[in-house]
Amino acid sequence: MKAVVMGATKGMGRALxxxxxxxxxxxxxxxxxxxxxxxxxxxxxxxxxERPVGTALCDLLKPETFAPALDAAERELGGLETxxxxxxxxxxxxxxxRDPQFAAQVLLADFTxxxxxxxxxxxxxxxxxxxxxxxxxxxxxxxxxxxxxLYGSAKAGLSRYMEGLDHKFRAAGLRAVCVKPGFVKTGMxxxxxxxxxxxxxxxxxxxxxxxxxxxxxxxxxxPMWRWVMCAIRSLPRFAMRRIxx
Amino acid sequence: MPPEAYHxxxxxxxxxxxxxxxEIKSEDLVRSTAGAALCRGLARSYGDSSLPxxxxxxxxxxxxxxxxLAFDQDSGLLRAEAGVSLLELNRLFLRxxxxxxxxxxxxxxxxxxxxxxxxxGKNHHVDGCFGEHVRSLRLRVADGRIIxxxxxxxxxxxxxxxxxxGLTGHILEVEFRMRRIPSPxxxxxxxxxxxxxxxxxGLKEAAGAWPMTVGWVDCLARGESLGRGILxxxxxxxxxxxxxxxxxxxxxxxxxxQFPGFALCRASMKAFNLLYYYxxxxxxxxxxxxxxxxxxxxxxxxxxxxxxxxxxxxxxQCVLPHAEDNGPARRFxxxxxxxxxxxxxxxxxxxxxxxxxxxxxxxxxxxxxxDFPVHREKTQGFVDRLNELVIAEGGRIYLTKDTFTREEHxxxxxxxxxxxxxxxxxxxxxxxxxxxxxxxxxxxxx
Numbered sequence: 001m002k003a004v005v006m007g008a009t010k011g012m013g014r015a016l017x018x019x020x021x022x023x024x025x026x027x028x029x030x031x032x033x034x035x036x037x038x039x040x041x042x043x044x045x046x047x048x049x050e051r052p053v054g055t056a057l058c059d060l061l062k063p064e065t066f067a068p069a070l071d072a073a074e075r076e077l078g079g080l081e082t083x084x085x086x087x088x089x090x091x092x093x094x095x096x097x098r099d100p101q102f103a104a105q106v107l108l109a110d111f112t113x114x115x116x117x118x119x120x121x122x123x124x125x126x127x128x129x130x131x132x133x134x135x136x137x138x139x140x141x142x143x144x145x146x147x148x149x150l151y152g153s154a155k156a157g158l159s160r161y162m163e164g165l166d167h168k169f170r171a172a173g174l175r176a177v178c179v180k181p182g183f184v185k186t187g188m189x190x191x192x193x194x195x196x197x198x199x200x201x202x203x204x205x206x207x208x209x210x211x212x213x214x215x216x217x218x219x220x221x222x223p224m225w226r227w228v229m230c231a232i233r234s235l236p237r238f239a240m241r242r243i244x245x
Numbered sequence: 246m247p248p249e250a251y252h253x254x255x256x257x258x259x260x261x262x263x264x265x266x267x268e269i270k271s272e273d274l275v276r277s278t279a280g281a282a283l284c285r286g287l288a289r290s291y292g293d294s295s296l297p298x299x300x301x302x303x304x305x306x307x308x309x310x311x312x313x314l315a316f317d318q319d320s321g322l323l324r325a326e327a328g329v330s331l332l333e334l335n336r337l338f339l340r341x342x343x344x345x346x347x348x349x350x351x352x353x354x355x356x357x358x359x360x361x362x363x364x365x366g367k368n369h370h371v372d373g374c375f376g377e378h379v380r381s382l383r384l385r386v387a388d389g390r391i392i393x394x395x396x397x398x399x400x401x402x403x404x405x406x407x408x409x410x411g412l413t414g415h416i417l418e419v420e421f422r423m424r425r426i427p428s429p430x431x432x433x434x435x436x437x438x439x440x441x442x443x444x445x446x447g448l449k450e451a452a453g454a455w456p457m458t459v460g461w462v463d464c465l466a467r468g469e470s471l472g473r474g475i476l477x478x479x480x481x482x483x484x485x486x487x488x489x490x491x492x493x494x495x496x497x498x499x500x501x502x503q504f505p506g507f508a509l510c511r512a513s514m515k516a517f518n519l520l521y522y523y524x525x526x527x528x529x530x531x532x533x534x535x536x537x538x539x540x541x542x543x544x545x546x547x548x549x550x551x552x553x554x555x556x557x558x559x560x561x562q563c564v565l566p567h568a569e570d571n572g573p574a575r576r577f578x579x580x581x582x583x584x585x586x587x588x589x590x591x592x593x594x595x596x597x598x599x600x601x602x603x604x605x606x607x608x609x610x611x612x613x614x615x616d617f618p619v620h621r622e623k624t625q626g627f628v629d630r631l632n633e634l635v636i637a638e639g640g641r642i643y644l645t646k647d648t649f650t651r652e653e654h655x656x657x658x659x660x661x662x663x664x665x666x667x668x669x670x671x672x673x674x675x676x677x678x679x680x681x682x683x684x685x686x687x688x689x690x691x
Contacts, residue, residue, distance in 0.1 A: 010272050043312035047337060187309055190270045191251035 004073045004080060006030040006058060006117070007087030009040045011186030012136065012208075015201035016084065019209055021049035028073040031087075032059035060087050060109045066120045074124060082132040082212060083121045085114060090188045096150040103150055110154035115161050122165065122174060130173020134212050135162055139182045139220065142229045146244055166217045175215035179208050182225030197224040248277045250303050258550055259291040259648060261557025261619045264681050266297030270306035274326060278385045278415040281305045283680050285411075286328060286355030290362065291560045292648030293681035294410055299691045302679070305415065307357050313337075314418065321423040322380065327357030327416045339536065340491040343423040344481075346378035350592070352541050357416040362645040363408030363605035365596070365612075367457035367479070367540070374600040374607060376407030379421045384414035387673035391417065396601075405668040407602030410644055412678050412687070413669060428487035431457075433479040433534040437525045441472025441578065445571050445611060448595040451478045457539075460593040463518045464615055465511075467582050471575065474593070475525050479539050487533060495537050499547040506554045509618055514587045543590075553618050559648040561631055562614035564596055564607055565640040573638040574611045580634055581615065584627055588615035604665045606643040614646065625649050632658070644682065655686045662687070 003020055007013035008029045020027060021044040029044075031037045034057060041053040054076040058069035074080055089106040096103040118133060125131035140148040141155030148155075162178035169176070183189060183198040199222035211219040220226035232245070248271035256263045269277040278284065282302035285295035297304050307328035314324040321343060325334075332352040334345060349364040358364075363376040372378070381395035382403060392414070394403040406413045434455075438444045444460050451458045455478040462474035543549055550558065565573035574593075581588075592614045596607040617624075628649035635642060641658040642650060656662055666687065669678075676689055683689040 014272070039312055039314060042314050046313040046316045187248070187270070187272050191249060191268075 001082055002026040002028075002077045002080075003082040003084055004028045004030065004070070004077070006060075006083070006085045007136075008044070009033070009036045011086070011188055012181065012184060012201045012204050013084070013086030014040070015205035016086065016208055017044055018047055019202075019205045021045075021047040021053075024048050024050060026050045026077060028054040028056070028077055030056055030058035030069050030073070032057060032061075032065075060089075060113050060117070061105065063113055063116045066117045070120050070124060079128055080121070080124050080131055082134065083125070084134045084212070085117065086136045088114065088136065090151060092192070093147050093149055093151070106151060107154045110151065111157045114158055118161070118165070122169065125174055126169065126172055130175070132175040132177060132212055132215060133165070134177040134179060134208065136179045136181060137162060139180045139225050139229050142180070143232050143235075143240070145232070145240070163217075170217075175217075177208075177211050177216060178218050179211070180218065180220050180225070180229075182220065182222060182228065184221070197222055197228065248273065252300075255285075255288075255296045255304065256557070257291050257293065257295055257648075258289045259557050259559045259619070260550055260553070261559065261648065262293055262296070262681070264293065264296040265300045267301070267303040268306055269303055270309060272309045274305065274307060274310040274328070274415070274417050275385070275391070277305050278417070279389060281415065282678055283411055284327070284357060284361075284415045286358035287330060287353045289351055289354050289358065290645045291558075292646065293685065294362075294645055294647075296681035298679045298681050298684045298689065307355060310417075311355075315420075316423075321425060322420065323423050324418060324420040325356055326418055327360075328355050330355050331359070335536075336494075338423060339426075339429045342426055342429070344426045344429075345375070346422060346424045347372055347375040348540050350541060350543065352537075352544050356419045356421075357411070360407060360416055360419055361409060361411040363600065363602040364645075365594075365607050367459045367477075367594070369607055370452045370458065370595055370597040371456050373597055374408070374602060374605050375421070376602040376605060377600050379407065379419060381420045382406055382416060383418035385417055386414040387675065387677040401668050402672060404601050405603045405665055407600070408605030409603065409665070409669075410680065410682065412680065412683050413672060414678070426481045428482045428484050429492055429536060430482040430487035431479045431534045431536050431539040432482040432486060432532075433477065433539055434529065434531040435475055435477045435525065436529050437474075437522070437527075438476050439473050440470050441571055441575055444472050444474060444476060444593060445574065445595070447476045448593070448611075451476065452595060454478075456480050458594070461521070462578070462591040462593050462613075463522050464578075464582060464586065464588040464591040465515050465518050466522075467579075471578055471582070472593075473522065474591075475522070477539075479534065482533055492535050492537065495535065495545060497545055497547050500549055500551045503551045504554045506556065509553060511587055514589060517589055553616075556619050556621070558616055558618045559624065559628075560614055560616045560646040561628060562606075562612065562643040562646040563631070563635045563640050564610045564612040564643075565635065565638050566608075566610040571611075573640065574613065576638070577613060577631070577634060580630060584630060585623070586615070586617055586627065588617045591615040603661060603668065604644070604659070606641065606645070608641065610640065612643075614643075619648075629654070644686070647682070647686075650686060652686055652688060 008017035037055045056069040056072040089109045137159040138155040140152035141159045165176040204221040250267040271277040310326040310328035363374045457479045599608045632654040679689040
């Protein structure tokens, strides 16, 4: 597989990129910190990725970096096949309520700019006759919930966008894969109390890889979260007002 | 957002003691170690080595900083972030024909922890400690600077850090030499041994021909059969004698819950020890062995520390100088068994020369390690008596396993302590880096 990964330096993106590397895949990484980019590329090369692992600076908070970074990836890989986006910002509800500036950044990065990035990818993939775009949204976007009011609203928008892409462009060859992680033990959730069914990034990576290969439009990880969210979606409003979940 | 610290409680593998403190866990070790008191990896040290000294101290969990940074296929030189686990290194490198130069008895340790404990293994008599194979370290010292140290550069700091229990600086990166192995399988041999003299003689004899040796001792056997057990020897199998396939990933089992206190009584320990001894029904076994079964037999059982129940447990490991008549080791085992000590596991190993780590544990002699449950009234006094004997015999203890040793006892067995403390004072005059153990043993203040 030839894959561009945005967000391979941390968490689930790191686990997924490592899984690809161990298969000997061809990788191209996008990230906003040059040193992180270099160190992660080195790690993936030692783990078996085809050398050299290409890199380009790309910042989710600076949309003007998207097109040049994707151009560089396209040149080096000889065309895009699979693009995976795991990057995003996270803040707890308390942090986001306290700090509107940070809230603006999270909303911007997780919705508007992620969608703009995906639009750049979409154009390029469709021009080649198709390909796979895999984006990490979240179960936080499934229902308005007390602990993720702001973060969840951005992810809800992102999930709808991915759904729309799938409906509109599947026939043209674009396979939109929307990943909806539940609680996964990564740097993002450190310090939060893990609920039951918390997942490990390595297991998540294996499931996502299978979904990418099959072109599954929507994937919950760990899979149990499909049923958890199914239950949450069916709860009446008065119940949602009472529970803390 | 910079990584945030949160309140949590800490304990080591022995689940005793428990300490409150602040924790930071992040992929970014450089940022998270600024201002921290200590780093911890997979927390396999038994006692309070990786515990905060007080509730306001910050301990950095390094396990997310696990990238490999450079690997030279020709020389085997590997540089990696401190949080990478031995489990991961084995998974990645074993089938390619590489292995760490020295491995402890569990894979659930990080590179940083291997350096901080200057771990030793079954090959200590030929290869020494892990520190002998470390070429360079990247440290964040107490004043915040990041320093590369090695035998050529800041040698003193380098050597104090090998076996320095993370008290000289936060270990960020480790560069060491991996070893080429002919196949990922072990050719092993084991013998049933009748008593201590035969065990020590067996270890000594095997040391010449075998790169890896270790003995397991039945701690409940007394009198004539004191020190009886199983002697295990191994070397890497040559390609023509090993299976052509890489060793399969072994299935691991999990201890599902904390065992009740009564599960561990004299009878169950005796039964276990007897079984283990007589399971080895032949006097001698040989064959090709899975590397995990040889190096990490206990890793098969996740969370096996829960067997010891709510009170937790500790390990006592000491090294006693060689003697013609094995007097020191005999007196030690005698004291242990007569003092009511009982252990599931007792491991015996002959150590080679002292390494370059300034406070590193091994020295020439016989190392004995045993696990036993913590008892609120009895354990402190028991460890005191064991320590008094170790001091009298001229031996020393292993900090990574220690929970109960008193400051004055440690000082009496560690002639190198002043030199180590001098290096610490030089690099950390305000005493910012500390652990619960360093407060207990090294005179650090809160």
